Amino acid sequence: MIERxxxxxxxxxxxxxxxxxxxxxxxxxALHRLRGVHIGPDVFIGTDAIIETxxxxxxxxxxxxxxxxxxxxxxHFRSEGAEAAxxxxxxxxxxxxxxxxxxxxxxVIILPNVTIGRGAVVxxxxxxxxxxxxxxxxxGNPAQPVARFGVPLGMHTPLKEFYRTLKPIKPNKPSHDA
Amino acid sequence: MSDVSAAEVRSFxxxxxxxxxxxxxxxxxxxxxxxxxxxxGTIDSMGLIELLSALxxxxxxxxxxxxxxxxxxxxxxxxxxxxxxxxRS
Numbered sequence: 001m002i003e004r005x006x007x008x009x010x011x012x013x014x015x016x017x018x019x020x021x022x023x024x025x026x027x028x029x030a031l032h033r034l035r036g037v038h039i040g041p042d043v044f045i046g047t048d049a050i051i052e053t054x055x056x057x058x059x060x061x062x063x064x065x066x067x068x069x070x071x072x073x074x075x076h077f078r079s080e081g082a083e084a085a086x087x088x089x090x091x092x093x094x095x096x097x098x099x100x101x102x103x104x105x106x107x108v109i110i111l112p113n114v115t116i117g118r119g120a121v122v123x124x125x126x127x128x129x130x131x132x133x134x135x136x137x138x139x140g141n142p143a144q145p146v147a148r149f150g151v152p153l154g155m156h157t158p159l160k161e162f163y164r165t166l167k168p169i170k171p172n173k174p175s176h177d178a
Numbered sequence: 179m180s181d182v183s184a185a186e187v188r189s190f191x192x193x194x195x196x197x198x199x200x201x202x203x204x205x206x207x208x209x210x211x212x213x214x215x216x217x218x219g220t221i222d223s224m225g226l227i228e229l230l231s232a233l234x235x236x237x238x239x240x241x242x243x244x245x246x247x248x249x250x251x252x253x254x255x256x257x258x259x260x261x262x263x264x265x266r267s
Contacts, residue, residue, distance in 0.1 A: 123224065139224065147227045150244075160251045163216060163223065164243045168231045 003054055011035045011056060019048050037061065038094060044155060046071065046106065058092050058112075062100035064154055068124065069106045076112055099134070101152035119152030136169075145169045182237050182265035187258040194232050195221060211255025221252075239264045 018031040028045040035056040040063030045051075049071045052059045058075035061067065075096045097115040098104070104116075105124035116122065117134030127141040137147040150165030151157060192199070192206040198220050199206045215221050221229065230241050239261055243251055250256040 121223075137223070137227075146224070158248070160216065160248045163226060163251050164246065164248060166223065166226060166230070166243065167240075168227045168234070170231065 008054065012053060015050065015053060015056075018045070019050070032056065040065070040100065043067070049073075052076070052096070055092065058095045059098075060094040060096070061098045062102065062118070064101040064152075065098050066103045066155060067098075068104050068108060071104050071106070071108045071110070073110045074112060101154050103153040121149075121153050137166075144171070180238065180265050182239075182262050184255075184258040184262040187233070187237070187261045187265075188254065190233070190236055191229065191254065191258060194229055195225070198225065209254055211253065213254050214252040215254065215257075216252030218252075233261055237261065237265050 014031050014035045018028045018035075021027045021031060023030075024046060025042065025044045028049075029039050029043045032045065032051055033039050035051075037051055037056045038060035040061060042064045043061050044066045046067055046069035048069055049067050051067075051071075051073045052075040055076050059073055067073075073096055075094070095112045096110055098110075099116060099118040099120075101119045102116050103119075103121045104110070105122055105126070107125045108122050108128065109126075110116070110122075110128045114128055115131045116128065117132055117136065119135045120132045121137040122128055122132065122143060123137065123139035123146075125141075126139050126143040128138065129142040132138050132143070133145070135149055135152070136145050137149065138144060139146050147169055148167050149162060151162055153159075153162045192209065195215070196206055199209065202218065202220055216226065234240055241261060241264060243260075246256055246260055
C-alpha cells in the first residue's frame with residue numbers, strides 16, 4: 001500500500017508530539033486518535049510509546065488499557081501478503097488488538113497479528129509474538145504465560161486485590177523420553 | 179496431606195528470598211511476622227509467582243491467596259500459616 005505523503009507526514013508529526021506531550025490519559029490518546037489509532041475511553045499511554053508509525057489504523061486499544069512507557073507496537077511488516085491485503089482493503093482491520101483493561105508494562109514490543117485478551121498483563125521488556133488469553137500474565141521474549149488471575153490490573157485496582165487472585169502457570173518441562 | 183509447620187514454610191521462604199532481603203538492606207533473621215514482602219517492594223508480582231511455584235514444588239501445596247484477608251497477603255506470618263494450613267488439609 002502506497003502511503004500518501006501528506007497523511008504520512010501528518011501521522012509522523014502527531015506521533016512525535018505524542019511521545020512527550022503531557023496528558024498520558026488525555027492529550028496523548030487524543031493525538032493517537034487523530035492519527036487513526038482506534039482508542040477507547042480511559043486509556044493511559046506512557047511517555048515515549050511508539051504506536052505503529054505508518055499505518056496507525058491497524059491498532060486498536062480497548063477501554064481502560066494501560067500502555068507502558070517506551071512500548072513499541074508494530075502492526076504490519078512489509079510482505080507480499082500484506083501488500084495484497086492492503087490493496088484489497090485500504091482502510092484495513094486492526095492487526096494488533098489490545099482489549100479492554102489490558103496492562104502493558106514498560107519497554108514491551110508488540111508484533112503484528114496478535115490479540116491481547118481482556119485484562120491481560122504483559123510484563124516489562126517482553127516481546128509479544130503470539131496472542132495472549134484474557135486475564136493471563138505473560139513475560140519474556142517471546143512472551144510466555146506465567147500466571148492467571150481473576151481481576152484486571154487496572155489503574156484503579158488495589159495491587160493486593162490483584163495479588164489475591166494470582167495463580168502461577170508451570171512452564172512445560174521438555175520431555176527426555178524420546 | 180502432610181505435616182508441615184508454619185516454621186518450616188517460613189524457613190524455606192526466607193531462604194528463597196534471601197538475596198532480595200539482603201538487597202533491601204535487611205537481614206532475613208530480623209524479619210518479623212508482620213513484615214510485608216509486597217508493600218515494602220521486597221518481592222513484586224513476578225517474585226510472588228516464583229515464590230508460589232517454589233512452595234508448590236517444595237511442599238506440594240497450591241496456595242489460594244484469596245483465602246487470606248487482602249491486607250494479610252504479603253505478611254510473612256499469615257502467608258506461612260496459610261501454606262502450612264493448605265499442606266495439612
